Amino acid sequence: MSLLKKGPIFSSGILPDEGLKRALTLTRAEIISEVRESGLKGRGGAGFPTGVKWNLAAAARGEHKFVVCNADEGEPGTFKDRVLLTDYANLVFEGMTIAGKAIGSHQGILYLRGEYRYLLGQLEGVLDGRRKAGLLGQNILGKEGFNFDIEIRMGSGAYVCGEETALIESLEGHRGEPRNRPPFPVDTGYLGNPTTVNNVETLVLATAVLARGAQWFKAIGTDKSTGSKLFSVSGDCERPGVYEFPMGITIAQLLREVGGESAKAVQVGGASGTCVPASLFAQTLAFEGVPTGGSIIVFGPGRDMLKVARNFMEFFVEESCGQCTPCRYGNVALLQGIEKLEKGRCSMAHLNELLALGESMQLASKCGLGQTSPNAFIAIVKHFTDEILGRALPAQQA
Amino acid sequence: MPDRTHDSHQDSSRAPVSQRSHTVQAAHTETGIGAHVTVRLDGRDIKVPFGTTILDVARKAGVRIPTLCQHDDLCIAGVCRICVVEIEGMRTLQASCAYPVTQPITVNTHTRKVRQARRHILDLMLANHYGECYSCWRNQNCELQSLADEYGVDSFRFGHPEKPRYEKDTSSYAVIRDMNKCILCRRCVRTCIDLQEVGVLEAVDRGDKTSISTFMDKPLSEVICINCGQCINRCPTSALAANDPTDEVWEAIDDPKKHVVIQTAPSPRAAIAECFGMPAGTALTFELNTALKQCGFDRVFDTNFTADLTILEEGTELLKRLHAALVQKDPSATVPQFTSCSPGWVKYLEHFYPEMIPNLSSAKSPQQMFGAVIKTYYAKLHGIDPKDIVTVALMPCSAKKFECNRPEMCDSGFKDVDYGLTTREMAAMIKEAGIDLPRMPKTDFDSPFGSATGSGVIFGATGGVMEAALRTVIELVCGIKVENLFDHARVLPVRGFEGIKYAELPIGAVGPVPDILKGLFKDWEWLKRATLKVAVAHGTANAKKVLDDIKAGGKFAQCHFIEFMACPGGCIGGGGQPIPTSPEIRAARARAIYSEDEAYPVRKSHENPAVLQLYSDFLTDGPCGHLSHELLHTGYTARGKYIY
Amino acid sequence: MLATEQLRLSAEIVELADRYGRDRCALMPILQTVQDRYNHISEFAMQEVANLLQIHPVEVYSVVTFYAFLKADTLGKFVIRLCRTISCDMQDKDKVARQLENELGIRFGETTPDGKFTLEWANCLGMCDQGPALLVNDQVFTQVDFAKVHDILEGCRRSFSVHPMPKGGH
Numbered sequence A: 001m002s003l004l005k006k007g008p009i010f011s012s013g014i015l016p017d018e019g020l021k022r023a024l025t026l027t028r029a030e031i032i033s034e035v036r037e038s039g040l041k042g043r044g045g046a047g048f049p050t051g052v053k054w055n056l057a058a059a060a061r062g063e064h065k066f067v068v069c070n071a072d073e074g075e076p077g078t079f080k081d082r083v084l085l086t087d088y089a090n091l092v093f094e095g096m097t098i099a100g101k102a103i104g105s106h107q108g109i110l111y112l113r114g115e116y117r118y119l120l121g122q123l124e125g126v127l128d129g130r131r132k133a134g135l136l137g138q139n140i141l142g143k144e145g146f147n148f149d150i151e152i153r154m155g156s157g158a159y160v161c162g163e164e165t166a167l168i169e170s171l172e173g174h175r176g177e178p179r180n181r182p183p184f185p186v187d188t189g190y191l192g193n194p195t196t197v198n199n200v201e202t203l204v205l206a207t208a209v210l211a212r213g214a215q216w217f218k219a220i221g222t223d224k225s226t227g228s229k230l231f232s233v234s235g236d237c238e239r240p241g242v243y244e245f246p247m248g249i250t251i252a253q254l255l256r257e258v259g260g261e262s263a264k265a266v267q268v269g270g271a272s273g274t275c276v277p278a279s280l281f282a283q284t285l286a287f288e289g290v291p292t293g294g295s296i297i298v299f300g301p302g303r304d305m306l307k308v309a310r311n312f313m314e315f316f317v318e319e320s321c322g323q324c325t326p327c328r329y330g331n332v333a334l335l336q337g338i339e340k341l342e343k344g345r346c347s348m349a350h351l352n353e354l355l356a357l358g359e360s361m362q363l364a365s366k367c368g369l370g371q372t373s374p375n376a377f378i379a380i381v382k383h384f385t386d387e388i389l390g391r392a393l394p395a396q397q398a
Numbered sequence B: 001m002p003d004r005t006h007d008s009h010q011d012s013s014r015a016p017v018s019q020r021s022h023t024v025q026a027a028h029t030e031t032g033i034g035a036h037v038t039v040r041l042d043g044r045d046i047k048v049p050f051g052t053t054i055l056d057v058a059r060k061a062g063v064r065i066p067t068l069c070q071h072d073d074l075c076i077a078g079v080c081r082i083c084v085v086e087i088e089g090m091r092t093l094q095a096s097c098a099y100p101v102t103q104p105i106t107v108n109t110h111t112r113k114v115r116q117a118r119r120h121i122l123d124l125m126l127a128n129h130y131g132e133c134y135s136c137w138r139n140q141n142c143e144l145q146s147l148a149d150e151y152g153v154d155s156f157r158f159g160h161p162e163k164p165r166y167e168k169d170t171s172s173y174a175v176i177r178d179m180n181k182c183i184l185c186r187r188c189v190r191t192c193i194d195l196q197e198v199g200v201l202e203a204v205d206r207g208d209k210t211s212i213s214t215f216m217d218k219p220l221s222e223v224i225c226i227n228c229g230q231c232i233n234r235c236p237t238s239a240l241a242a243n244d245p246t247d248e249v250w251e252a253i254d255d256p257k258k259h260v261v262i263q264t265a266p267s268p269r270a271a272i273a274e275c276f277g278m279p280a281g282t283a284l285t286f287e288l289n290t291a292l293k294q295c296g297f298d299r300v301f302d303t304n305f306t307a308d309l310t311i312l313e314e315g316t317e318l319l320k321r322l323h324a325a326l327v328q329k330d331p332s333a334t335v336p337q338f339t340s341c342s343p344g345w346v347k348y349l350e351h352f353y354p355e356m357i358p359n360l361s362s363a364k365s366p367q368q369m370f371g372a373v374i375k376t377y378y379a380k381l382h383g384i385d386p387k388d389i390v391t392v393a394l395m396p397c398s399a400k401k402f403e404c405n406r407p408e409m410c411d412s413g414f415k416d417v418d419y420g421l422t423t424r425e426m427a428a429m430i431k432e433a434g435i436d437l438p439r440m441p442k443t444d445f446d447s448p449f450g451s452a453t454g455s456g457v458i459f460g461a462t463g464g465v466m467e468a469a470l471r472t473v474i475e476l477v478c479g480i481k482v483e484n485l486f487d488h489a490r491v492l493p494v495r496g497f498e499g500i501k502y503a504e505l506p507i508g509a510v511g512p513v514p515d516i517l518k519g520l521f522k523d524w525e526w527l528k529r530a531t532l533k534v535a536v537a538h539g540t541a542n543a544k545k546v547l548d549d550i551k552a553g554g555k556f557a558q559c560h561f562i563e564f565m566a567c568p569g570g571c572i573g574g575g576g577q578p579i580p581t582s583p584e585i586r587a588a589r590a591r592a593i594y595s596e597d598e599a600y601p602v603r604k605s606h607e608n609p610a611v612l613q614l615y616s617d618f619l620t621d622g623p624c625g626h627l628s629h630e631l632l633h634t635g636y637t638a639r640g641k642y643i644y
Numbered sequence C: 001m002l003a004t005e006q007l008r009l010s011a012e013i014v015e016l017a018d019r020y021g022r023d024r025c026a027l028m029p030i031l032q033t034v035q036d037r038y039n040h041i042s043e044f045a046m047q048e049v050a051n052l053l054q055i056h057p058v059e060v061y062s063v064v065t066f067y068a069f070l071k072a073d074t075l076g077k078f079v080i081r082l083c084r085t086i087s088c089d090m091q092d093k094d095k096v097a098r099q100l101e102n103e104l105g106i107r108f109g110e111t112t113p114d115g116k117f118t119l120e121w122a123n124c125l126g127m128c129d130q131g132p133a134l135l136v137n138d139q140v141f142t143q144v145d146f147a148k149v150h151d152i153l154e155g156c157r158r159s160f161s162v163h164p165m166p167k168g169g170h
């Protein structure tokens, strides 16, 4: 299923490879400053300014540099990258090529999650087409000395491989275990070389920035969150799917668009995001508001929030790489806490201890997975205390 | 001079980058101002070189930060998170062991957040740690236990396992694995892959199912483990242990029909004091003799006796090989000759370079030679039925436990060595007997083997076998005093802790050849003007580099004799030595060994009177003669690296 | 495994190493291909791969056990992976799960005795707006309900009669 609603960027009628053609007329520094000027921030979740990242990778010393497109989209409730890869693959590859030009790389790698293997043939076809059209390979579009090609590498079923350093480990043939940082991939990435890892959507937006210019892009969205965002909407709503909205739309507005006005809560940013109760639906979806990689899961009035929390914690127990102590065992401890709550065996003191543990996990885990996995649990306990503590016990409970 | 172009283990680091130390590119300043940065640590300003980790800054400042996955011998993993600290302006806490300082920062090492996180990390570890300290061999010597104490753990906030999750793996002669005690610090993984290049252990599965395991979760005895025990030495808990035969040894001692004989190797003697709270580098050789007698051993012998014997056997073998290869141009004579006294190394070669088995000296290790000599020569001399003799070996090594169980090690007609005890196990026995080892009076070793020479002592440190061999070769072959070439007979080029050492020794003159070797060749002139090329490697990762170089026809292929030790640092760093280990501790033990060497009146193997006596009374056809071949030499098995 | 099969597998792995390279970066693509062709990565295959890439067998095993789609144990010819993450959960994935178990007579994590089907859980498949979603090998199915489960299984079974399983496969 493609975009349910196109917003300001996807309906703007930008021509194929318009961005790339313009980029080829600019110097590397000019491309980077255009992207920096646009205020484009990474759409993979962390929201790091893309221009800054490219600049660091461009400035880093290294003979080879790599552009990696993070197509490991594994965050529960996120599927907008799948839509982009299905319907806009040319834009993704164009974005990678522009990034290649910007940082001085000749090699791009698209890391495609194993679950999307069915897209592989089609994507290879698009790559072939681009090679034939002179959009990849040697002297791209006749630009002397600009060589760039793209290789697709597959994941094999590990959510954590979406974390950029775990992704690189996986590319290098290791377990997907996140690295210590610093150093960051822009310095020491794939095979020790400067590497920029960008989300699929980020790269697509970069083509628009180049095609229409930073000022045009900046005019969309808010001051701190420029441009538009793709939202993957699922759960208890009438019209789930992928929507493009300008950054800064409120949760309430979004719910109206998708037919989810009756929601009692919304999970913003997937399992690792946060749970927003109805009382806070006036908040905006933006880096300065509730930040999100684009996942919106709507919980209708009848949803059991403890069950939701359990599903999330089961996800993290399963998907933690198991490398560091807080995350490996902390998620299990939180899940056990939920089981206690279900059985009516959790004292307030223990619940507080679990919340404190959640904080420790957020602070001390090695990577973003463990740093965010307690978010949903903490938010649900905080906003739905009554529902959670005052629940009826399962009938069979002795 | 030692060849310093070969780096230590860091170089060969093959662990995933997620478990590897990181180099940070130097600051991009033309002026060089960026070479140092100032860290404000707990309110104090400390200037450190760019790229220093916060942990090192704290150590420099005398501030204690707890660690678990960090080990001075290994690259950084940053996985246990116990060492987290708070950096001002950063949202999350940072692992101090893995955080290089590249700009001025303010660090606090014990804020509320830090204390809470550390306590939670310990709580989580304990919630998954099955066992009780009082029934654990690491009781009082356990990093997890110390931290639980330090952080005031008084309850199991997130529970404590009531039943074991994993079955104990007791299949190996050398190493016992009990993953119920494992905290997944992965030090053993980095040890086995990076330091040893054996690659037995890795993390398998993921999430909370992660465990340290072997290929296909097979028992250790079925995979390729060289039994070096280096993983045990670096494990912070009791998850890894040596296979402990203490009960059997006590049983033998308690049996009046048994004549229980123990040989002690120099490395445990230089280290056992650490088990009694003394600083590393205190040798208790002669106190130990007394203690062992009090424990009930009937005789205490010095392994150095057979170390000296090894030098004569292995040295003779070397001369014969060189003669065959250089003079007779015999293509079957393989040079360089490799030492064979480190059973971990021998097994490594059998697995990974079976085609090079012909290079291995056929001489047994000193432990095994002693066993064979005790159950033949000594038994005859004292009229004891060898079947009533129990030979115990106090060794720094866990691989010796495997070695004495090799089926071919029964040349006396009995199991040559019945039990191998590690330094740690011996200390436990002595404590159990209520003996305060450091306060024991000194006694000498028992006859007929007496105390040996300084050459035997230095076998314990990397380069020691080579140094001992060179002392003898120089004197026997060149006919000059070692002291003329090397001050105080210290053959410095082969000493020290570089991973790989290389030395050349020109042979100027030859002869007079001593009686014991006279029969070897009619003419000794071929050795004249030769240059003896030798090398030393310790830690099997370094051994691998040398072997690969030989295969590629590099400079080590030109060597005549190469010493290999499985353990980093040699036997003083053996897998049976007291825990903890570190470069400093090993250096202190080595110092103890070298000073013991200097205290010996006789410092060259070929001057050991008991050895000469043995040749004149028993091994009458001399080194590498018929009987010595039967008793003191052995064969090897090409094992290959496939696991079935 | 028969010696001839071993030889064939070795040759195949050598060919894969020629295609993907002999450094560690080739590990994932090689393992993925072996998994694809044999429905598992055997002990022997892991050692061959380790040998060619000059790493230790346990490192290969470590990688295989990390990734959900790589397996040391043989899976069925059709691996059905049902999403159990939140959005599909809210769309009654449990009912689909129960029906799959009923139809196949096995539980999740098991393989049918005839080696045709394996049932596994998966995490979010990126089809959350059209759940419940499942994968059959590489193919994705969405909005799965009782009728669709039946059709999917029938489709798989039909493919057996068109392309019979090679004999002596186990």
Ligand SMILES: Cc1cc2nc3c(=O)[nH]c(=O)nc-3n(C[C@H](O)[C@H](O)[C@H](O)COP(=O)(O)O)c2cc1C
Binding pocket: A041, A042, A043, A044, A045, A046, A047, A048, A050, A070, A071, A072, A073, A074, A075, A159, A160, A161, A162, A163, A164, A165, A197, A198, A199, A200, A202, A203, A367, A368, A369
């Ligand atoms: C556990 C975890 C999973 C992640 N998964 C993804 C992902 O599937 N796709 C993605 O683009 N970024 C993911 N990220 C974020 C990446 O680490 C990285 O920040 C991002 O790819 C950078 O691209 P951007 O700057 O374009 O956002 C994940 C991060 C974490 C901690």
Ligand code: SF4
Binding pocket: A160, A177, A178, A319, A320, A321, A322, A323, A324, A325, A327, A328, A365, A366, A367, A368, A369, A370, A371
């Ligand atoms: S936080 Fe979780 S996923 Fe990240 S390194 Fe630690 S264990 Fe692995």
Ligand code: SF4
Binding pocket: B129, B130, B131, B132, B133, B134, B136, B137, B138, B139, B140, B142, B143, B144, B145, B181, B237, B238, B239
């Ligand atoms: S390993 Fe340490 S903490 Fe665990 S039982 Fe033994 S002594 Fe106690």
Ligand code: SF4
Binding pocket: B175, B191, B192, B196, B198, B199, B200, B201, B224, B225, B226, B227, B228, B229, B230, B231, B232
């Ligand atoms: S004993 Fe040596 S070879 Fe065996 S697992 Fe331990 S470190 Fe590896």
Ligand code: SF4
Binding pocket: B181, B182, B183, B184, B185, B186, B187, B188, B189, B212, B231, B234, B235, B236, B237, B239, B240
């Ligand atoms: S066995 Fe010991 S060294 Fe290895 S990971 Fe476990 S606790 Fe650490």
Ligand code: FES
Binding pocket: B066, B067, B068, B069, B070, B077, B078, B079, B080, B081, B082, B083, B084, B095, B096, B097, B098
């Ligand atoms: S000691 Fe620093 S993370 Fe383990």
Ligand code: FES
Binding pocket: A076, A077, A078, C083, C084, C085, C086, C087, C088, C089, C123, C124, C125, C126, C127, C128, C131, C133
């Ligand atoms: S939750 Fe099932 S596909 Fe996303």
